[in-house]
Amino acid sequence: MLLGPVCAAVHSHLLSLTKGQFEIRYMPWLQWTAFPELFPELVDALETPGAPALPLGLMKLTACLERALGDVFLLNGKECPFLLRDLLASEELAEVFGRPVMDVLKVFIGSPCGLNLRNILWHGFASPHEIPPKSCAFCTRYCSVMILLTAGLGQLLERYLQRTEAVLARRPLVALTGLEELAVFPDVTSEVLSVLEEVVKKSTFVSKVMLPYWEAALIRFRSHRFADCAMLLLTQLETGLRRVFATVNECPERLLTAESTALYTTFDEILAKHLSDGKINQLPLFLGAPAMEFLWDFLNHQEGPRLRDHLSHGEFNLHDFPREATTQLLAFSVVLLLRFTDEDVSTAFKGKAAIKSLVALAEGYTAHFHPISQLKKQVLSCEKSIRVWPLLPLPQEAEEAARLEGTSEARACKSLITEILRELYHHLPESHGAVGDGDGLPAEMWPQLIRELCGTPVPTLFCPRTVVEVLTVLRNISAQCARASSQVVASAGLRHQQWVERRLRSRQRQTYLHMLGSIKLLSPVLYLILLLIALELVNIHAVCGKNTSEYQQYLKFLKSILQYMENLVAYTSQQKNKWSETIALTRTALLKIWTFSEKKQMLVHLAKKSTSKGVL
Numbered sequence: 241m242l243l244g245p246v247c248a249a250v251h252s253h254l255l256s257l258t259k260g261q262f263e264i265r266y267m268p269w270l271q272w273t274a275f276p277e278l279f280p281e282l283v284d285a286l287e288t289p290g291a292p293a294l295p296l297g298l299m300k301l302t303a304c305l306e307r308a309l310g311d312v313f314l315l316n317g318k319e320c321p322f323l324l325r326d327l328l329a330s331e332e333l334a335e336v337f338g339r340p341v342m343d344v345l346k347v348f349i350g351s352p353c354g355l356n357l358r359n360i361l362w363h364g365f366a367s368p369h370e371i372p373p374k375s376c377a378f379c380t381r382y383c384s385v386m387i388l389l390t391a392g393l394g395q396l397l398e399r400y401l402q403r404t405e406a407v408l409a410r411r412p413l414v415a416l417t418g419l420e421e422l423a424v425f426p427d428v429t430s431e432v433l434s435v436l437e438e439v440v441k442k443s444t445f446v447s448k449v450m451l452p453y454w455e456a457a458l459i460r461f462r463s464h465r466f467a468d469c470a471m472l473l474l475t476q477l478e479t480g481l482r483r484v485f486a487t488v489n490e491c492p493e494r495l496l497t498a499e500s501t502a503l504y505t506t507f508d509e510i511l512a513k514h515l516s517d518g519k520i521n522q523l524p525l526f527l528g529a530p531a532m533e534f535l536w537d538f539l540n541h542q543e544g545p546r547l548r549d550h551l552s553h554g555e556f557n558l559h560d561f562p563r564e565a566t567t568q569l570l571a572f573s574v575v576l577l578l579r580f581t582d583e584d585v586s587t588a589f590k591g592k593a594a595i596k597s598l599v600a601l602a603e604g605y606t607a608h609f610h611p612i613s614q615l616k617k618q619v620l621s622c623e624k625s626i627r628v629w630p631l632l633p634l635p636q637e638a639e640e641a642a643r644l645e646g647t648s649e650a651r652a653c654k655s656l657i658t659e660i661l662r663e664l665y666h667h668l669p670e671s672h673g674a675v676g677d678g679d680g681l682p683a684e685m686w687p688q689l690i691r692e693l694c695g696t697p698v699p700t701l702f703c704p705r706t707v708v709e710v711l712t713v714l715r716n717i718s719a720q721c722a723r724a725s726s727q728v729v730a731s732a733g734l735r736h737q738q739w740v741e742r743r744l745r746s747r748q749r750q751t752y753l754h755m756l757g758s759i760k761l762l763s764p765v766l767y768l769i770l771l772l773i774a775l776e777l778v779n780i781h782a783v784c785g786k787n788t789s790e791y792q793q794y795l796k797f798l799k800s801i802l803q804y805m806e807n808l809v810a811y812t813s814q815q816k817n818k819w820s821e822t823i824a825l826t827r828t829a830l831l832k833i834w835t836f837s838e839k840k841q842m843l844v845h846l847a848k849k850s851t852s853k854g855v856l
Contacts, residue, residue, distance in 0.1 A: 278300055312337075362475060419564045433458060444580045466563050619694055667775060710795070710843075727809065
């Protein structure tokens, strides 16, 4: 079939309709996309070829269509494919729409062997002027066909739902949480926007043919269309970084557009440690760690916002897209573009207080969403929770609980804690390198020591697999520690209230007193585990020096601590209340820690420099 004439006919048909006629004929069949208001915008864009509105509209169309097709997939399937090409090739969608229809969709948006509209647009390969009305390769007629195809899919879906009596359920959209962590840069002012307007015209980072996209991004931001602005910025950051990537790695051929016969360069390769041929990627060295950390935080890390992924897959509510997220991209863009501007111009702009502040923040940027950063937050949050324990209300009969501390097992646990701390003495920060005679570390020093360790910079870029595996176990231990602490706080509060109100039976009162005795022991134990996590985290990269056998033994050790914490969570739950048993459980765990520490096989022992020698 000749695609050109068909597209031309569809395009002429849409242009012949008034806005009212379009809405009457097609809007009912576009409701299934959950974004029907997009389509009148697209029809308007057809009449202004060469403007950024058309490629932006197509980007939004492919995103919302992918999301809607995923919802349809789940009528018959269980887990929606992540990649659009796999989704379009699925039998589940063919059952609803028919294989011929899906094959047509694949030609337009699902394969590098077809028009590949989605990838070419979302990866920033097409300039606005590459989508003129009479172009053979890329034209408004393709947009017209996509509009009509989407309406046709709506008709086919309605027939299928009527025939099968099925109900189309929409998956909840992704909520962009943790905005306080995102807000590294302050809100952009009109002064910053004016500077960016000037910089995009003078920076070599911006190709002249792509300048309309940058201008459109600023217009959209001022119009409070924050999702539109973010989409445009992300594609243009990828376009500019692809050019820098090709230059610093001396591979100009990688500037090729998205062709079916060649691997085209996207953020995945641009931000990777190695090139496809195994050589070191020079871009991270050129950009520097802070810029790379920012890009990884916002694009790649699983616990980060992953803006491009979620936007391109239609997973955000575009109307509620937060200003704060777009602000971060704009501020980063200002700083990045200034690096590719003549020195005189750059110096003049950096002399402005607002720009000087942005540059300083960018140069000091550290990872927020890397697993190392997330582990630090977990440890600090857990430490804060344990710090509340001494403030828990106690009954007057708490003296009996204090006597429980005098049991042989409790004394053995205290002794082990002191011995473990003595073993770690030389690896503690100098300001804390004192272990009391027989009393361990003073209670008031635990929080300060843990916070100081968590404030130690740890490299995060391109962590090896072994480092990531260890981080996963450490994070699981920390998570269980937090669960145990929250259970202790909740149980202690509830039991004290029941004690005061005389609602506890005799056995429950004894269990409560056992709880209070156990709490006094568990507090330094949990602090010790957090300290071990923090020390191992500071020296996490030393794990790369272990051979396979040593590494497996180390993982086994960490998993034994994790098992202890999981058991502790179970024993301290309100359902079990096995507070007496926690003492024996704890002694066994402390013995394992002390034995392994004696072998000096922990990461803190293997590090070339201990934390007392200037790391902290």
